[in-house]
Amino acid sequence: RLNTWESLTTGIAQQAKGVIAPKEKTPFITFVLGGPGSGKGTQCIKIVETFGFAHLSAGDLLRREIASKSADGAMILNTIKEGKIVPSQVTVKLIQKEMELSDNHKFLIDGFPRTEENRVSFEQILSEWQSQIGVEPNVVLFFDCPEEEMVKRVLNRNEGRVDDNLETIKKRLTVFQALSLPVINYYSEKGKLYTIKAIGTEDEIFEQVRPIFAAFEVCSQTVG
Ligand SMILES: Nc1ncnc2c1ncn2[C@@H]1O[C@H](COP(=O)(O)OP(=O)(O)O)[C@@H](O)[C@H]1O
Ligand SMILES: Nc1ccn([C@@H]2O[C@H](COP(=O)(O)OP(=O)(O)O)[C@@H](O)[C@H]2O)c(=O)n1
Ligand SMILES: [Mg+2]
Numbered sequence: 001r002l003n004t005w006e007s008l009t010t011g012i013a014q015q016a017k018g019v020i021a022p023k024e025k026t027p028f029i030t031f032v033l034g035g036p037g038s039g040k041g042t043q044c045i046k047i048v049e050t051f052g053f054a055h056l057s058a059g060d061l062l063r064r065e066i067a068s069k070s071a072d073g074a075m076i077l078n079t080i081k082e083g084k085i086v087p088s089q090v091t092v093k094l095i096q097k098e099m100e101l102s103d104n105h106k107f108l109i110d111g112f113p114r115t116e117e118n119r120v121s122f123e124q125i126l127s128e129w130q131s132q133i134g135v136e137p138n139v140v141l142f143f144d145c146p147e148e149e150m151v152k153r154v155l156n157r158n159e160g161r162v163d164d165n166l167e168t169i170k171k172r173l174t175v176f177q178a179l180s181l182p183v184i185n186y187y188s189e190k191g192k193l194y195t196i197k198a199i200g201t202e203d204e205i206f207e208q209v210r211p212i213f214a215a216f217e218v219c220s221q222t223v224g
Pocket of ligand 1: 034036037038039040041042043153156157158198200202205
């Protein structure tokens, strides 16, 4: 199997020679953003089922590090309990590893970037991988949900998470407003942002999500 990034560089060389290799695909990167409890994970499952993406949840990768008792585990646990943001180098390394291990070329990166620092760290990785294509994600989804609804959902989530309590949720909402909204505004200005009204049933929300990816499917079929 060719690693996505190797095949990408090969792809560029072949395009330059006028040869297109049909099986080798350029990575397609979607960031999935929104406050805690806005429904990112729930909708990602539907996107995976319908459009065949690989789902990389930053929060899940960090929780896996805690569970594996890795060197950073205690620091990550404390940061999550406080509703703060784990240093970007830690999170980016976990995401990068998952992408390199994946056979897929379509990635849903859920809950990342949550800060401008997160965003810039990941751009540095992308620029090393695909300097000729650019460092921007293809799509940024924003699940826009009222705070009271997010609080209600998180308190009912029942996954045993250390951060799903009222005290930590308040902190996470403050972090979201102060650090994550600037990232969302950045992508809005870049014309990459697709805002989803994240209230209603899961299926109703997915009917807003579906056409975004359906349009890209048509594109890729047309191109080749
Ligand atoms: N449209 C919805 N309406 C009501 N509850 C929802 C909806 N979407 C998700 N949930 C529930 O809300 C909680 C948070 O959803 P989740 O997908 O984990 O959000 P996030 O990943 O953004 O924190 C979960 O318990 C989930 O089952
Ligand atoms: N990019 C990220 C993503 C999550 N996290 C940490 O992990 C926690 C849980 O993230 P999550 O994405 O699983 O949370 P939800 O938005 O799904 O509720 C966050 O509150 C942060 O403490 C982080 O530090 N950096
Ligand atoms: Mg989630």
